[in-house]
Amino acid sequence: MTEPVDASDEPLPRLPPRAPSSHKGDYGRVLVVGGSRGMAGAAALAGMAALRSGAGLVTVASPASVQPTVASFSPGYMTLPLVEDDYGMADFACSVELAEALERFDVWAIGPGLGRSDGVTELVAQLYRQAPRPMVVDADGLNALAAALERNPQALNNPPAPRVLTPHPGEYARLAGTAAGESSVQRGRSAAALSQRDELGRTVIVLKGHQSIIADGRRFAVNQTGNPGMATGGTGDCLTGIIAGLLAQGLEPWDAARLGARVHGLAGDLAADELGQVSLIAGDLLTFLPKAFQRLASG
Numbered sequence: 001m002t003e004p005v006d007a008s009d010e011p012l013p014r015l016p017p018r019a020p021s022s023h024k025g026d027y028g029r030v031l032v033v034g035g036s037r038g039m040a041g042a043a044a045l046a047g048m049a050a051l052r053s054g055a056g057l058v059t060v061a062s063p064a065s066v067q068p069t070v071a072s073f074s075p076g077y078m079t080l081p082l083v084e085d086d087y088g089m090a091d092f093a094c095s096v097e098l099a100e101a102l103e104r105f106d107v108w109a110i111g112p113g114l115g116r117s118d119g120v121t122e123l124v125a126q127l128y129r130q131a132p133r134p135m136v137v138d139a140d141g142l143n144a145l146a147a148a149l150e151r152n153p154q155a156l157n158n159p160p161a162p163r164v165l166t167p168h169p170g171e172y173a174r175l176a177g178t179a180a181g182e183s184s185v186q187r188g189r190s191a192a193a194l195s196q197r198d199e200l201g202r203t204v205i206v207l208k209g210h211q212s213i214i215a216d217g218r219r220f221a222v223n224q225t226g227n228p229g230m231a232t233g234g235t236g237d238c239l240t241g242i243i244a245g246l247l248a249q250g251l252e253p254w255d256a257a258r259l260g261a262r263v264h265g266l267a268g269d270l271a272a273d274e275l276g277q278v279s280l281i282a283g284d285l286l287t288f289l290p291k292a293f294q295r296l297a298s299g
Contacts (some may be wrong), residue, residue: 004217005188005189005192005193005215005217005219005220006219007184007185007188007219007220007221007222008219008220008221010219010221010261011202012296013251013255013256013258013259014259014296014297015246015249015251015259015293015297016197016250017056019040019279021246023056024056024057025056025057026056026250027054027055027056027057027248027249028055028056028057028106028107028245028247028248028250029055029056029057029058029059029104029105029106029107029170029248030047030055030057030058030059030105030106030107030108030109030241030244030245030248031058031059031060031061031080031101031104031107031108031109032046032047032050032058032059032060032061032077032108032109032110032112032130032240032241032244033061033062033082033090033108033109033110033111033114033127033141034046034060034062034100034109034110034111034112034113034114034139034140034141034237035060035062035063035066035070035112035113035114035293036062036063036066036084036087036088036089036090036108036113036114036115037063037065037066037087037088037089037115038088038137039112039113039114039115040062040066040070040080040112040113041073041113041234042112042113042139042234042237043060043062043069043070043112043113043237044069044073044074044151045061045112045234045237045238045241045266045282045286046060046109046112046138046237046238046240046241046244046282047059047060047070047074047077047241048073048074048075048076048077048241048286049237049238049239049240049241049242049245049285049286049289050077050109050241050242050244050245050248051074051076051077051241051245052241052242052245052286052289052290053241053242053244053245053246053263053289053293054245054246054248054249054293055107055244055245055248055249056248057078058076058077058078058164059077059078059079059080059105060077060078060080061076061079061080061081061082061098061101062081062082062090062113063081063082063083063084063088063089063090064080064081064082064083064084065084065088066088067079067080067081070170073118080101082094082097082098082191083097085117085119087115087117088115089114089115089116089117089119089120090114090115090119090123091123092117092118092119092120092122092123092273093119094123094125095122095126095127098123098127099130101227102130102131102133103132105133106133106134106247106248107133107134107135107136107244107247108127108131108133108134108135108136108243108244109135109136109137109138109240109241109243110124110127110128110135110136110137110138111124111137111138111139111140111141111144112138112139112140112141112142112236112237112240113139113140113237114139114140114144115140116140116142116143116144116147118156118238120140120144121137121144121147123144124137124144124145124148125144125145125148125152125155126143128145128148128155128156128158128159128163129155129160130160131161132160132161133161134161134162134163134164134247134253135159135161135162135163135164136163136164136165136166136240136243136244136247137163137164137165137166138165138166138167138236138237138239138240139171139192139236139237139240142165142166142167142171142174142175143171143174145165145175146171146174146175149175155174156194156197156198156203157197157198158198158199158202159198159200159201159202159203161202162202162203162204162247162252162253163198163202163203163204163253164203164204164205164206164243164247164253164256165194165203165204165205165206166206166208166236166239166240166243167169167205167206167207167208167211168207168208168209168236169207169208172191172194172205172207175194176193176194178190180207180213184213184222186292187207187213187220188213188215188220188221188222188250189215189220190207191205191207191213191214191215191220192205192215192217192218192219192220193218194215195215195216195217195256196217197212198217201216201218202253203216203217203253204216204253204254204257206239206243206257206261208236208239209228210223211223211226212226212265214254214257214261216245216253216254219256223258223261223262223265224262224265225263225264225265225266225268225269226264226265226268226269227265227268227269227272227277228277229268229271229272229276229277229279229280230265230268230272230280230285231276232280232281232282233282234281234282234283235264235268235282235283235285236284238264238267238282238285239261239264242260242263242264242289243246243256243257243260246259246260248291259296260272263289263292264285264292266295266296267284267285267286267288267289267291267292267294268280268284268285268288270288270291270292270295271284271285271287271288274288
C-alpha cells in the first residue's frame with residue numbers, strides 16, 4: 001500500500017430507512033457457523049444479535065448434537081445440523097453440505113463456539129478461501145485461521161469477497177505474529193498492516209478491547225463506546241452477529257464494522273447504566289440493542 005495509514009474522520013454511517021413495502025428478504029440472509037459441545041450459547045448469541053441488528057433471515061449451523069440446544073435459545077432463527085466428530089465439534093465432512101449453501105446466504109459469520117481441531121481448521125480455511133459472500137470471522141474461527149497461517153502464510157491473501165476479522169489482542173497476536181502496541185495509533189496502524197495482506201483491499205480488522213480499533217489497509221477508526229462490564233463471556237459473539245446483520249442490510253464492511261462496534265459498545269453502556277457493570281452479561285446487550293439503535297438514529 002502506498003497511501004498513509006492514519007485516523008479516519010469519516011462520519012459514522014447510518015442504516016437507510018425501511019421502505020413500507022419491504023419484506024424480510026430485503027434485509028439479508030445470514031448464516032452463522034458455530035457452536036460445539038459445551039459452547040452452544042456462543043452460536044446462539046451471534047444468531048440473536050444478527051436478528052436484533054436487522055437481518056431479515058438468520059440460520060445457525062451447528063453440530064447435530066447441539067442443534068436442539070441452539071434452537072432452544074430463540075424461535076426467531078432457523079437451525080442447520082452439521083456433521084460432527086467424536087468430540088461434538090464440526091467435522092470437515094460438513095464442508096460438502098456447507099459448499100451447497102455458499103450461494104444461499106448473503107453473509108456468513110464463522111467461529112463463535114466452534115472449538116479447536118484439525119477438522120475445524122480445515123473447514124474454516126476452506127470456507128474463507130471459497131465463500132463468495134461477505135464473512136465475519138471471530139473466536140475459534142480466528143484460531144483456525146492462525147493455525148492455517150502456520151501451514152500456508154498466504155492463507156489470508158485475496159479472499160473472494162469481503163472479510164471482517166474481529167480478534168481480541170491474543171487472537172490478533174496469533175494472526176499477525178506480533179502484538180499490536182499500546183497506543184491507538186500503534187494499534188490502528190498494526191491492524192491496518194494485517195488488513196494489507198489482502199491486496200484486493202477487502203479485509204477489515206476489528207481489534208477488540210478498550211477503545212476498539214477498526215482498520216482497513218488505508219485508515220483506522222477508534223471506537224469510544226463500551227465499558228469494563230463487557231469483559232465477560234459472549235459479548236464478542238454478540239459483536240459478530242451485529243456486524244453480520246449490518247452487512248446483510250447492505251453496508252460496506254468498513255461501515256458495518258464501525259457502526260457495529262459503536263452500537264455494540266453503546267448497548268453495553270446502556271445496560272451498565274441500568275444494571276451496573278458487575279452484573280452485566282452478554283444477553284443484556286441483546287436486550288439493550290434496540291435502545292442503542294434508537295439512540296444512534298436520533299443522535
